[in-house]
Amino acid sequence: MKIAVYGANGYQGRLVLTEAVRRGLNVVLVGRDAARLRHAAATVALSNPDIRLAGPDIRVAPADDHDALVAAFRAADAVVNCAGPFTPTGAAVVRAAIAASRHYVDTAGEQPYIKAVFDTFGARAQAAGVTVVPAANDACVPGDLIAALLAERLGPLEEITSVHLITGGGGPSRGSLRSLIESIDIIKAGGLVYDDGDWRAGLPARKTSIILPGSAQAVPVARFPLSEVVTIPRHVRVRHVEGLAEAALAARLSVPIDPSIIAGLPEGPDEQARATQRFTYLIDAVALDGRRARGVVEGPDTYGTTAVIAVESVRRLVAGSAKPGVLAPAQAYDPAAFLRSLLPHNVHWTIQEGEERTAGN
Structure with missing residues (x-):
């Protein structure tokens, strides 16, 4: 399983990257600056000697470059968006994930943005056969x-x-x-x-x-x-x-x-x-x-719990059978089973x- 971490060079992005690699998932680091993405990969490897992140797959894709985003996301099975603030750029990342036919979660906590994802992308996600779960965070x-x-x-x-x-x-x-x-x-x-x-x-x-x-x-x-x-x-x-x-x-x-x-x-x-x-x-x-x-x-x-939840969320989307569309967590996952995974x-x-x-x- 391979996941694309958008904003992998950011604070939350590096925590998600660390959690994904710790679980043995392959990762694609996506963002707007190749040097910062390489630095993030090196920092994760240096700070966590017990995990292996060799030869990181790095894709440069600014939020305003739809084609680059789609190409980067197609290199993975699903997308985790950690690039806040989400209000100005999140919709572009959701749109690209759907265009790439890839499941999507993000770590957003911005209430208007989360509501806008439900209001805007439900039909598109259904038509593309992908599942979108915004606000895959600790709360x-x-x-x-x-x-x-x-x-x-x-x-x-x-x-x-x-x-x-x-x-x-x-x-x-x-x-x-x-x-x-x-x-x-x-x-x-x-x-x-x-x-x-x-x-x-x-x-x-x-x-x-x-x-x-x-x-x-x-x-x-x-x-x-x-x-x-x-x-x-x-x-x-x-x-x-x-x-x-x-x-x-x-x-x-x-x-x-x-x-x-x-x-x-x-x-x-x-x-x-x-x-x-x-x-x-x-x-x-x-x-x-x-x-x-x-x-x-x-x-x-x-922050650490958000990383765990985001990775568990996207892992379950790839491995499971959630229906397509924009879904609340309880619509995408079995509630008791997911909660037990956090113990x-x-x-x-x-x-x-x-x-x-x-x-x-």
Whole structure:
């Protein structure tokens, strides 16, 4: 199996490249600068002496060169796009992957871009016989899969609330900061909410605080443009879906960033900083009859976990039988099976309904 990693020279791209090679997959490094791609290959090989990346296959293809992208992607079985920010260039990469008849995933977290992929490329992907799964990242994939399991238990739902809480890990990568700049207006506005059959902006949050697992203390939360708000309603019968983040985190990410300072910042958190990071994602569901259930996903290192999830996502598309089109994670993969595949990477999940507790291990 061979996968093309677009943006392989970037911070997230190198992590995806490392994970792919660690699993024994062949890779094609694709980007706009051959020297930077060669440097990325050398850096991965030097930093990971236990994996082998000899004679890397490097293809130069800027996002605005459709023919070069198509030719590069045809050298692989599928594409992983790690080149954020995705809002200005992601659609061109999706379009080229479909033209090359190759499955596609990306690591995007930009809510408007993810919705645009669903709105724009569904029919094209179906006609080409390929599967497109945007937002194959640390939060959207497990959150979307957990939502499917909650719906299996409860049936049609009144609401789903997804909440992100992250501690430690150092600062964001340069790519994440640039994505924040692209999304700053929708972050300030709180993002889209799914309500009564459509995605809407400007609705007030139904919750302003949540209780963490194992704690009686309420944590303030605020509306935030989460990816799973776009994906969950595509396969779950639910009236209302909203995304929340810890209020302090949402406030920090709402502050405008001067683009001129980003180039002088570290490319991303180092391995030691990433090892200190922990995430907790809560998916709270309320059935039409009032029954409630909560899914909890916990793990380390959002960037490293994103690499694991992106590679596992594309591997399953190539090896499996997902239907063509633009799909949410739970439409493309078996939810419980995919979640079990994350256990060796210290990503654990539980579902609690009333007094009953089901563990994902």
